[in-house]
Amino acid sequence: MKDTYLVTAMRDGLAEAMREDPAVVVFGEDADRSVMGSTRGLIDEFGPDRVRNIPLSEATVVGCGVGAAAAGLRPVIDLMVSSFFYMTMDQLANQAAKLRYMSGGQVRLPIVYFAATGGAGSAAAQHSESPHPTFIQQAGLKVVMPSTPADAKGLMLASVRDPNPVVYLQEASLGGTRGPVPNGPFEVPLGRATIRRDGSDVTVVAVGRTVRVALAVAEELDGDGVSVEVIDPRSLYPWDADTVLESVARTGRLVVLDTARQSCGFAAEVIARVCTEAFSSLRSPPARVTTPDVPMPFAPHLERHLAVDGHKAKAAVLRCLQ
Amino acid sequence: MKDTYLVTAMRDGLAEAMREDPAVVVFGEDADRSVMGSTRGLIDEFGPDRVRNIPLSEATVVGCGVGAAAAGLRPVIDLMVSSFFYMTMDQLANQAAKLRYMSGGQVRLPIVYFAATGGAGSAAAQHSESPHPTFIQQAGLKVVMPSTPADAKGLMLASVRDPNPVVYLQEASLGGTRGPVPNGPFEVPLGRATIRRDGSDVTVVAVGRTVRVALAVAEELDGDGVSVEVIDPRSLYPWDADTVLESVARTGRLVVLDTARQSCGFAAEVIARVCTEAFSSLRSPPARVTTPDVPMPFAPHLERHLAVDGHKAKAAVLRCLQ
Amino acid sequence: MAARDAGADAGLDLVEALRIMIRIRVFEDMCRRLFARGRLPGFVHLYIGQEAVATGACMALRTTDQITSNHRGHGHVIAKGGDPARMFAELLGKADGYCGGKGGSMHIVDFPSGMLGTNGIVGGGIPIAAGAAVANQYLANAKVALSFFGDGAANQGVFFESLNLAALWRLPVVFLAENNQYTEWTRTGDLTAGEIVDRAAPFGIPARTVDGNNVEDVFREVRQAAEWARSGQGPSLIECVTYRWHGHNEGEEAFAGHYRPAEEIEAWKARDPIAALESRLLEEGTLDRTRLEALRGQEQDLIDESYQSALAAPVAPVEDALTGVFAQSAGRR
Amino acid sequence: MAARDAGADAGLDLVEALRIMIRIRVFEDMCRRLFARGRLPGFVHLYIGQEAVATGACMALRTTDQITSNHRGHGHVIAKGGDPARMFAELLGKADGYCGGKGGSMHIVDFPSGMLGTNGIVGGGIPIAAGAAVANQYLANAKVALSFFGDGAANQGVFFESLNLAALWRLPVVFLAENNQYTEWTRTGDLTAGEIVDRAAPFGIPARTVDGNNVEDVFREVRQAAEWARSGQGPSLIECVTYRWHGHNEGEEAFAGHYRPAEEIEAWKARDPIAALESRLLEEGTLDRTRLEALRGQEQDLIDESYQSALAAPVAPVEDALTGVFAQSAGRR
């Protein structure tokens, strides 16, 4: 166990993967010095052949990942900021997500595409996207978003070991948060949620940075005798619906917190899934607290106004309990 | 009134827009001869200056739309097949969808981006996307999908007249269907749904080609004394939730048919909206019938197996009625 | 295609080249007839007229080398060693098609012969080939990757981005542009400023234009480029000037109208790469009429039998449509 | 900026040029200090060292001409006629900032002065400028569009796609590459094969390299390119070689380490475009020390007052965050 920053833990998970398999090669803009810190120092241990700086040609680099994986590498591609994924959507959605299926299973594409995601503090509209629903929609990409340093490391190792394309999204606003992280290699299995806090009155499913929001609300309401269960899906595709359904069966209430914009977001999917499959177990209307349907504004007070915060989350939980 | 093919009606709507405003200029691959038919013949009336063939540089052309609109044109850009939108996602999502908001409202961007969408009969995975949820997620793009020739014409004129970027999706499989279309210019207002069939037992919200599926099921169940209301949203963003909520308040039951893949699709949004805002009016679990979470296979029998069809739709409706 | 491999480091076996070109022609002609009779689902883009490009290029490569291709890819698949029976099976959506019927014409993958995929996205295969080259270079496996793409694809940003990356990293990759002078229904010149071959110069990448209807010229250039890449010298661009005899896709006539002058089409048909090679081999005496007829007959039989076997083959169970998105077995290769 | 317009078809007013360059320098220096004191939210990319490029280029344009810019855009906004007070207000997230606080440094738009936007996406502004040129050409309004972008952006596919389209349609657009020799923390040469200026040739687009630290050279080239475009001759590419004195973004020191040799930075500081112009104007006698000091003082005062007024200004009500995505009024412009 070591107390570690989330972004460092993510880097450590990548280092473990590189140690165990020389086919793991990292590509990114300034991957050597690493603007975000997620690849910092790797070049010292693994050298410039395995840690490569790339030109600003994101679409091509994402496509190179497909070709390199088909030809025997396990490419890990740092796209820096999740907004930049949009430059690469053709290679990501039309090629990486579909090639295995289209080929009738002839190719395996062990690729990890990662980036910092979400509002990071006045980074404004082109650096504050939470585009995970768009990746989930592709159906051919696994999508993960850790909320703790330990998960950041374990999910990274699991993602690199997975034989499929994985989009690994690191909450920009959590990069500098610390937490205990086991030493050495370990996996946090893809597709498995974790219950961050047990509760019996209401189930709160929280994504990424909103997990901390949910836990704070749970703590606060605990004083008022309200028992809140907090579930962190960690993997957003495929996601662990069973754990959520089982929880809602016990609590009868559901609130979903998501950093993505509301329409067709992950919160919509969780609510739709629960309502179509466990309608009878719901004792009150489900609720969602998400980023509203607007681009992220620059001004701190405007950005704050849009954030999924404790105030909004608590209000949603209390509404469910009425 | 004239009996017209859907794709021709769409073309006629565009022609009306070009007649009323010389600032409307059309850009597309083979726009002069028009592979899909949606711009066929326009060059004869409006000339090569207003109907332009473009190189295979979709990302740049979509960005040109933003610059041209900001500088005084009303560009209409034909991207041919909705899968190709992925090539343009940066210019579409980071620029077109956000520039007005980011600029504090200084610019208006009257742009229409259109393409044929959805499975078209063994066009396979890279020509059969139904990506509307990805556009809806952007929050800065209006999204429409007509299901009748009359709506195809009226929505096109409304889209070109709208001062914002509109993604106009024409169901490839409906292009050759006929229906009565009023002569001359008329608008089908954006954001307004229409009730295709009145009913009292269950509300079926159906998107694009699934509207016909819903109507057929409604007809069939009518015989068994089941009264099905069929709502065609026509606009998917912003969409007319009021009409749906009002209907569900009457019927107490909801089934959503969507051509997009299930996870984070439009069906998820409709169900989440109704369950969070009108939970008490639901007398049975809502249901969705969508394309499963896989790329579209080539073989006709495999593709058919994934389609939203009458069999699946009827089963979903009957489940709601139990 | 051991034959080709044996010859891989020697010159071009012209009779084998003729055989492959004829095989492609006959395969495509069968597709034409099947499509006309409504027997082929989906889009069909024929390679007829361009056979010398795929044949010359793939015969200059090793079976272990990789290629990526585009929507007009049947010729590339065959030339790289593809089995016509499994191709027909794919086009018919059968279980033992290359992709089990999931891919179809625009997504044929034949991994064992280094065929990484035809592609429905114009330009989509270019970065994929560059990526394969990144792997080859890193693994030092002496493999070369080649990307076939059309003149239309040469206007996609990824083409230039790939040239830049390939030049920077000296990737063992060959960019092969098939300039058939039309992008769908529009003249290449109306969409493409300057010459495609000149687009490599700014990156310091060697480039050549060759007669795409001359299989020997194509072979020579690609062999040179492949060995240049194999020896660590880096990428090359080759523009093959050729012509497609048929429409952009089968069945276009109803809508396309006459976008190509009849004389132009005739002039190019008069430059048929197959007829040219045949008469040359006959003149040289390398072949006589009997052997030529025999060869033609063999290829015709191969295609006919391939089609019959594909036709007789079963389709995949419908449940297959729902599986195969993700590889299951976790962990290392 | 009427002054500039008056001179729009004459030569360069060097004193006015010096004024603008100093204004940019002082504005950016204020940003530096504010950021260091934690007063500026978000990312800040300073233009210090590159002032001659924006100034020479924008003074060669008319107010009605359009520009698009990038993440390092403060200099472009000021040179095109932007109001420092509204810029500071934007950087501070105030209501009367150019974008009401919704855009910030990377999204400043000043529509009336033809400033179509700084941009957070590297390369994002290039097609937008080409599109503005499409409109200008169609509307025959004699306007020219110019896109400022960095060496890093020259590796984005849209750059090449835009060159091709601009050449095909003879668009009235000027592509202006500011090569400050680094893409974030990496040397341009490690990411960019060949010379950026050579990338226009394949499309038949005229291109020139100029000393980006010499405001007159930049002015002359851009004026020529703009008139070339205005007279219907089409696009041009200009590569301005320059250097940024500061980090890629403020506050990078903590992580970036020393990626640029100290001598290199010093050598470029010795080539300060402002100092060079000052001493020249003093030598020529166009300016004397008193007038120079006065001019400096005026710009310092302008910036100080601009900042103070911005600081005092109110922020937008939080509800504004939820509005303004779509234009409401339907129909025609």
Ligand SMILES: Cc1ncc(C[n+]2csc(CCOP(=O)(O)OP(=O)(O)O)c2C)c(N)n1
């Ligand atoms: C990104 C993308 N845009 C458009 C299309 C539609 N399309 C299919 S083939 C084609 C023309 C390609 O021309 P070229 O590259 O010259 O190849 P050719 O058909 O001439 O062999 C077009 C526009 C596509 N498949 N992908």
Ligand SMILES: Cc1ncc(C[n+]2csc(CCOP(=O)(O)OP(=O)(O)O)c2C)c(N)n1
């Ligand atoms: C598409 C995209 N990729 C990456 C980034 C991150 N980024 C911001 S500025 C920059 C470097 C740009 O270099 P250059 O174009 O030379 O401009 P300079 O900073 O040198 O002025 C990068 C990589 C981005 N903003 N957009």
Ligand SMILES: [Mg+2]
């Ligand atoms: Mg072509």
Ligand SMILES: [Mg+2]
């Ligand atoms: Mg630079």
